[in-house]
Amino acid sequence: MSRPIVIVGAGVIGLDVALLLAEQGYGPSITVIAEHLPGDTSINYTSPWAGANFSAISGGDANALRWDKYGYQHMMKLAEEHGTEACISKTPSFEYWDELPSKTKIESMSGYLEDFAMLDIKDIPKGCQFGVSFTTITVNAPRYIQYLYRLLQEQYGVQFVRQRLPSIKAGFSDISTKIVFNCTGNGARHLPGVEDAKSYPTRGQILLTKAPQITKNVMRHGKDYETYIIPRPQSNGSVILGGYMQKGVSTGDTFSRESESIVERTTTLLPELLTPGMEVLAAFSGLRPSREGGARVERTSIQLDELRNGILVHNYGAGGTGFQAGLGMARDAVNAVEDVLRSISREKSRL
Incomplete structure (x- = not known):
C-alpha cells in the first residue's frame, strides 16, 4: 500500500491532522505511524491522561487565539451532532484568574x-481579580x-501502523511518500532529524474521582499553578480534579502530597464536591x-539522499492545549502543503 501522506504520532494532534485531511478526501492516502495508539497507556503517550476541556488556559498570542476559536467552533458542532459517541459534551464553565488576563485575550x-x-x-473567589462564565466543551x-481512531479507519480508510521510527527521515521510507507530518509531541526533543532543544515536558498530576453531582467545569488560573474541576462525559459521574504545571519535570510517578493539595484546592474552589461526598478513584x-x-x-524540507528532498511539516508543542488547539494547528499544518496535496488523488467522503 502506497503512503503519499505519513503522520508520525497518534496523539490528539496527529489524529486531528488525519481528520482534517480525511474530511478533504485524502483518507486512503494517509498512514499514521506511532509507537502508541489510542487504547494504550504510557507516560510517553500524553493524550489519554488529559482532563480535558476547552478553557482559557492558552496564551494570548495571535496563533493561540486563532487556534482556540477554530477548535471551539468545530468541537461545539461535534458535541451537537455526535456528542454521545465522541464522548464530548457542552458544559457550563466558570473560570477565575488571580491576575487580570490581557485585554486581547x-x-x-x-x-x-x-x-x-x-x-x-x-x-x-477571594484572591481572584477576574472571572467569566460561558458554555465550554468537556x-x-x-x-x-x-472515537477518532475508529472513525478514521472505518469511515475514511486511514491506515495505522504501530512502529517506533528511529528518525523522522524514516517516515519517508516508502518511495511514494510526498509529505510527512511530525506530530511527535515530547518525542520531538530527542527524535533524530528533529531534536528540538526548545521542547520540554510539563508534568501534571490529576485525580479521577466519582462525583456525579458535579455538572459544571470550574477553573482557577494562578500565577504558577492551575486548579480545575472537569466532569468527564459518558463516564457515569467521573470528575477530573487537578492539578500541576511542572515545567521540565518528566516523572510519571504520582505523589500523595500532591493528591492532598489537589483535594484541598478543588474542594475549596467548589465545595459541592463534598456534598454528598466524592470518592477518589485513582x-x-x-x-x-x-x-x-x-x-x-512549520513546513520545512529534509534531505533524504543525494537526489531527493522530503517535505516535512512540524506540528507539535501544544503543551496543555492540544485538545482545544489541535484542530486549528492541524488546519495551519495542512494549509502549509496545499500545493503538494493537489497532486495526491482524493475520493468523495464516505459520510
Whole structure:
C-alpha cells in the first residue's frame, strides 16, 4: 500500500491532522505511524491522561487565539451532532484568574464563546481579580481519541501502523511518500532529524474521582499553578480534579502530597464536591508536550539522499492545549502543503 501522506504520532494532534485531511478526501492516502495508539497507556503517550476541556488556559498570542476559536467552533458542532459517541459534551464553565488576563485575550474570548459573561467581583473567589462564565466543551480524553481512531479507519480508510521510527527521515521510507507530518509531541526533543532543544515536558498530576453531582467545569488560573474541576462525559459521574504545571519535570510517578493539595484546592474552589461526598478513584500523572516560544507549526524540507528532498511539516508543542488547539494547528499544518496535496488523488467522503 502506497503512503503519499505519513503522520508520525497518534496523539490528539496527529489524529486531528488525519481528520482534517480525511474530511478533504485524502483518507486512503494517509498512514499514521506511532509507537502508541489510542487504547494504550504510557507516560510517553500524553493524550489519554488529559482532563480535558476547552478553557482559557492558552496564551494570548495571535496563533493561540486563532487556534482556540477554530477548535471551539468545530468541537461545539461535534458535541451537537455526535456528542454521545465522541464522548464530548457542552458544559457550563466558570473560570477565575488571580491576575487580570490581557485585554486581547478577553476580547477574543467574548467574541465567540457561547453564553459569555464577565462575572461581578462579588461572585468570584477571594484572591481572584477576574472571572467569566460561558458554555465550554468537556472531553472524555481516552474515549474521544478512540472515537477518532475508529472513525478514521472505518469511515475514511486511514491506515495505522504501530512502529517506533528511529528518525523522522524514516517516515519517508516508502518511495511514494510526498509529505510527512511530525506530530511527535515530547518525542520531538530527542527524535533524530528533529531534536528540538526548545521542547520540554510539563508534568501534571490529576485525580479521577466519582462525583456525579458535579455538572459544571470550574477553573482557577494562578500565577504558577492551575486548579480545575472537569466532569468527564459518558463516564457515569467521573470528575477530573487537578492539578500541576511542572515545567521540565518528566516523572510519571504520582505523589500523595500532591493528591492532598489537589483535594484541598478543588474542594475549596467548589465545595459541592463534598456534598454528598466524592470518592477518589485513582491518581495519574501526564507529561504535556510543551515548547519555548509556543507550538511549532512549520513546513520545512529534509534531505533524504543525494537526489531527493522530503517535505516535512512540524506540528507539535501544544503543551496543555492540544485538545482545544489541535484542530486549528492541524488546519495551519495542512494549509502549509496545499500545493503538494493537489497532486495526491482524493475520493468523495464516505459520510
